[in-house]
Every structure is written in structure tokens, then in C-alpha cells.
Amino acid sequence: MRFKVLPDTLLGRTALVLVAALVGALGAALLTFANQRSEALAALGGRNAAERVASMVNLLESTAPEARRITLHNMDTPGFRAGWGVNPVVPENSDPDGLGAAVARHLGKHLEGHEIRVSIKPPPEPPPSEETGRRYSRGRGMMGGFGFVHGPALRISVRLVDDSWLNVMVPLEGGETMWQPRFLVLLLGVLAMVTGAALWAVRRAARPFATFAAAAERLGTDVAAPPLPEKGPREIRAAAHAFNVMQARIRRFVEDRTQMLAAISHDLRTPITRMRLRAEFVEDDGERAKMLADLEEMEHMIAATLAFARDDATREARRPVDVAALVQGLADDLGASYDGPERLVLPAGPLALKRLMANLLDNARKYGGNTRATLSETGSTVTVTVDDDGPGIPEAEFERVFAPFVRLEASRNRETGGTGLGLSVARAAARAHGGDITLSNRPEGGLRVTLTLPRPRN
Template sequence: MTLRLIPDSVLGRTALVLVAALLLSAAAAVALFTIQRQEALTAIGGRNAAERVGGLVSIAEQTAPERRQATLRNLETARFRVGWGTAPVVTEDETLGLAGYVRTVLEKGLEGREILISTRPGPLGGPATGLGGGGRGHGMGPHMGEGDGLGGPGGPGGLGGPGGPGRIFPPALRISVKLNDGSWLNVLSPFDFGDTIWRPRFVLPLLLALVLVTVVALLAVRKATRPFALFATAAERLGVDVAAPPMAEDGPREVRQAVQAFNTMQGRIARFVQDRTQMLAAISHDLKTPITRLRLRAEFVEDEELRAKMLSDLEEMEAMIASTLAFARDDAASEPRLRVDLAAMVQGLVEDMEDLGARCSYSGPRDLVIQARPAALKRAITNLADNAVKYGGCAHVTLAPSEDGVALTIDDSGPGIPQADFERVFAPFVRLEASRSRDTGGSGLGLAVARAAIRAHGGDITLANRPEGGLRVTVSLPRG
């Protein structure tokens, strides 16, 4: 299941890796931004709390004890609670992190005073801290008046609530400063991490940026992987036409090097084929002279039966040389492509063979136009039909459109061919003696020439034995 989700193309896999990397990097960036944002907000909140505490210390020491509690409570907010009592609310002093930073700020304005700071949750301390009392008359006796601590009912902001010395307050910045008269100013400032970042004004630009970067990256990947498709096209074209024009040498350095190597290989193959053709043409030309001399000498043989056999052998030699030269030249690859009515061509071949007494039939459309090399294609189909008649007794030709182009089938009623010989029978000069006799003639090049011509069109030939008997030859051809 996992393998099915992974694209099988270089473009798809590169795009998948790229998109995954973009998403992971975006997720890491958002996570890092969130952490740093929280740290920044916490630091800003701690500095603001420290500055306010410095001002509150000054106000508390300048205010008479009987009015100090009321004055301090008037300076509270829902996010900043103040208490005044005989004990500090901080039980575990801290010196690192946020507590250390706030201490540094406070000590600049409150030199010489005892300062306790903590970021851990803990009890409010009851009336002794001025933060956790639950009723009137608690605090510092005459100095507290009738004011209750921050934990009393109706306390501002609802952060105190009913409770007492055992009440656990949520995580907050706790600051306790000892005043000149020995009392303690206690402050609770809950951590404020701000609103969530997952809001439209943050999410929408992020998604838009991801989409734009992904689109641009995919276009870049598509352009970068395009040479692979060009290589595939060039390789397929080379398999059909060895004389095809070379690829354009452009693009990145590695692509140019690969193109140069491909063009060099194509040139070497073309020269090899040309040299082979020239060699076979020279051999064929040189053999014609002695064959002609032998033909002339055979005419002087008085024994008519011997003379006939010699002339027949010489004709067979000339036919083999001509077939070999035609196969070596690969005339199918040099002939230009034209619009050809394949149905009309096949019907004409079948009618010609019927006129010669062969058992042939045709079934298919009356017209079917494709792009092809007429002479090469006609020679290939003729060879296949001749083989069917010679070795199978008949040729039933069927033509029909297919998904990729057209399909031509030729059925005969012969003994068929062993499946192990399906590929070997296409090799040049191979004749299967089990089903073929030298009395039928031929050089063993018919199927080789036919497959070379069909493959030069971008198609192929396959063989199969029919269940009811006989051989079926299937020719697949593209329309273009």
C-alpha cells in the first residue's frame, strides 16, 4: 500500500520529497516561532511586572500603613495581583531563567532590599501574605484595617477565590519584596502567552506562501527533470531510426555531458551500420561476377537435368544475396512516411494472392489511414502472408483499430511453431525444418525483414499458436 502511494516517475518522487521538505520546514519554523514568541511574551511580561513592582514598592513605603492595603488593591488588575503581609508568598527562591532576568531588572531600582522570585506554582500563604485570606480582619492587625487578602470572595479578577494557606495558585510569576518596615509586598503575575497564532491573519499568509513556493518548486522540478523525458524519446527514436537527428546539447552541465555521450553513441552506431551495409554491398557486388560466369558456363552443359539444377542453384544464390543486401540496407528506415490506407493495401494484397490461387481472406474496415512507409510496410505484410500460405496452407487476415493504433492478425491452418522457437524464428537465415522444407524456397530472411520493417514503424510482431490449430501472427502499428 505504501509503495502504491509513492510515484514511480522521477518528477513525481522529486516533487513528493520537495513538498514533504517544505511542509516539514514550515512546521519546524512555526514551532520555533511559537516557542520564541512565548519566550518573548514571557520576558516582556516579566519586565513589565518588575517595573510595576518597583513602582509599587515606592508607593507602599510612602503610604501610611493604615491606608496601604486599600491603596495597593486599587492598583491591582485582573492580570496583576498585589498583597501586603507579614510573610513572603515565595517559598522557593529561583535565580535562573525568567526569575533571574526579573531579579536583574528589579535589583537596578531596589538595591539593598531582599527580593524573592519564583515561577513555580505553590500555596498563596493565607492572610500572612495578603493574598490567600478568606475573611475580614486578617493581615497585619492594625496595619491591615478591615481589608481582606486577595483570596477573599469578590477579589478582583477572580484569581484568588476562597481558600487559605493551602490554596495552590496557577503557574505565575511570584515576586516578594521586603519593605523598609519589615513587611512584605507580594505580587502574582500569571503568565500571559498571548492569543493563539492560529488566526486567519497568520494562517492565510502562511498557506499562501506554501502554495506559491510549492508551485514554483514543482515548475522548477519539472523543468529540471524534462531532460529525462527527452532522453527516453531520443532512445526510442534511435531504436526506430538510427539516422535520427542528434539531441540538442543544452541545459545544465551534467545534462550536456549526458547528451554529448548519447549523441556520440548514436554516431558510432550509425557508422557501424553504414560500414556493415557497405561491406555487404561490396560482397554482393563481387559475388555477382562469378555467379554470372557460372551461369554462362552452365549453359554449355549438355545434360539438361544437370543444367537445370545448376541454373536453379544460381538463381537461389542471387535471391539470397539480394535479400541479404536489402535486409542489411534496412530500406524501411530510409523511406519517408506518408499517409497510407492500410485497409486498402491489405485488401489489394489478399486479392492478388487469391488471383494466384492462394487461399486468402480479409475481414476488417474498408479504409483505415495511418502514417507509414508504404513500400516497407507492404513488403513486411507480403512476407507474413506468403509464409502463412506456404507453411500453413492459407492466410486469414484481420484488421482492426486498437487502443494504441491498429492491430493486424494473420491466421493459418498449419502445424504451428513450438513456443520455444517464437523468438528464434525471427533471426536471419533461420528455417525451422520441422515445418519448412527447402522445396518451398526462401532464404530464411522473410520474418527478419518483416519484423525490422514493423519495428522501424514503432510497432512489433508477436506469434501465438491458436487453440484450434495453426499459427497466429499479430502485427501492432501506431497510427502516427
């Protein structure tokens, strides 16, 4: 069993494409929003840090050097580490285009004439010598203990007017994550509503295809079916109009053919009647009987041909028919056996269905001897099988025998032959009811004719 990746229906495939496109577009939008949000938060944090650093520079430059340590200690927070020393923690500007450059430009507007260095790169390694370490830790070399903290951070060094440096580190945090339960519930709710609306729209858009399929199936059983309503979008109206034009042409073709055959039949009956009258004057009884029999066969062929051309099965009104009683009664009349339920009712054309079953049973009796009819029901299908004990039919001839006037029995004897329309009429009637007839050879010998008819759902 092969696993189907795509749904089998147009509705399912269209819905799958729409939902996939919706989820993909929403995912891309969320990723873009998350990235822009992170950049916006970082820019806002850098702007706030720049303004705070500018205020701190002004404060330190107006404060005596011996009091600067206490001032910085009071202003030092976990989210804003400040130190004052003789060396900068930022050796040079290393972010010419990013957040560091934006912070440097903002600081330059508030601190004109000051050397400003900004970087988001990791700080340099601490001095290795003990003497240098002592120099960093006393008085004006105080770094605040933050210069070597690892992690993403904005590092700012500003040269004061006395050539000392204010060093500031602001950790770069993305802020509170947007993937909160409330946000996810809202997101899933919106996604569900949009998906539902898309599925509804797709179902509504695909509805005309189901209408076309039903109309095409109805046309196969009734060319006089009512036309499709020409409404909806322009493409649907155009397709419905083309379908109605095609149906009208087919109906006119069938009607013209029927009228032509009816006219031919009417014209042929007149000379046949004259020939029948003349045959009565033939003195030889044997010849007279043969002539009358030939004339009767001609009349029978004309009547059968006209009935086949009229396609009465499609014109007959449908009403409940007890198929079990019909098949059993015909089997009894023709000397066949019956196996099946006592009652099985289907909506059908009574005369067409009776002619259909009579043709099948009569053919089996003529060519196959013993005949058995079996009626069964499986799900939404009713099946009638007609088995005989005859020689069967070559598989290559299974379809050809349904063509009009085709007979595999070549004698044209009225006792064993006929007009060659029996199976053609039977299949036409079966298909007019939405079913079909198939042939197969039985392994034990003989031919099996299988008639399937749909059973409408209640």
C-alpha cells in the same frame, strides 16, 4: 490491486520530496517561532511586571502604613494583583535559571538592598487554622485575595524596609494566539506559491529526461536521426554529448556493415554471371536447368541479404498509407481472407510495410495452408493478426525463428522454404515503425502472428 505510495514518475517523486521537505521545514519553523514568541512575550511581561513592582515598592515605602491598603486597592487590577502583609507568598526563589530568575535580576537592579523572591510555581496552601486566617485577613496581613488563585502566574514577594512584604501576582498569558484567520490565509498563500514554484522548477529540471527517452526511442527506429542539442546544465550537456557519440558510432557501424555487404554482393554477382554463361553450354537439359535454378536462388539470397542489411525500412520516408487497402489487396493476391475496416490510414513507409505484410501472409500460406488476416484498432494501437491452419511452432522456437537465416523447414526447397529472412525482415520493418511482431499457437490449431503498430496522436 496494490496501492502505490510513491508516484510512478521521477517528476512526481521529486515533487513529493520537495513538498514534504518544504512542509516539514515550514512546520518546524512555525513551531520554533511559536515557542520563541511565547518565551518573548513571557519575558516582556516579566520585565514590565518587574518595573511596575519596583515603582510600587518605592510608592509603598513612602506611604504611611495605614494608607497602603487603599493605595494597593487602587492599583490592583485583574492582570496585576497586589497585596501587603506580614508574610511573603513566595517562600523562596524556586526558579534559578528561568523567567523567575530574570525578573529577580531585573528587580535587583532597581531595588538594591531589598530581599526579592520570585517564583512561577503554584502558591502554598492557605493556613488551616481560623486564627491564622484572621491574621492573614486584617490590616498588614492583607493578601489581596489573590494568593491562592490557580493557574500559571508570576509571583513576586519583596521585603519592605519595615520588614513587611509586598506580594504581587501577574498571570502568565501567552498573549493573543498567532493562528488568526488572516495569518493562516497568508501562510497558505505563501505555501501555495512556493510549492508552485518548486513544482515548476522540478518539471523544468526533469524535462531533459523526457527528451532523452524520446531520443532513445527514435534511435531504435532511425539511427540517422538528428543528434540531441548539447545545451543546459553541465551534467545534461555531458549526457547529450555521450548519447550523440554513441549514436554516431552505431550509425558508422551500420553504414560500414552495409557497405561491406554491398561490396560482397557486387563481387559475387560477377562469378555468378560467369557461371550462368557456362551453364548455357551444358548439353544435358536437366542438369542445365538445375544449375540455372541454383544460380537464381543464389542471386535471390544475395539480394534479400543486401536488402536486410541496408534496413530500407528505416530509410524510407513516411507518408499516409491505407493499411486496410494494403492488407486486403495482399490477402486477395495470396488467396487469404480478410476481416477488418475498409479504410485505416497510418503514416508509414509504403514499400517496407508492403514487404512486411507480404512476408507474413506468404509464410502463413506456405506453412499453414488456409490464411486469414484480421485488422483492428484499439485506442492508439493498430493490430494485424495472421492466422493459419498449419502445425504451429514450438514455443521454445518463437524467438529463434526471427533470427536471420533460421528456417524450421529443413528441406531448403524453394517451394516451401526460402532464405530464412522473411520473419527477420518483417520484424525489422515493424520495429522501424515503432511496433513489433509476436507469435502464438492457436488453441484450435495453427499459428497466429500478431503485428502491432502505434497510431500517432492527432
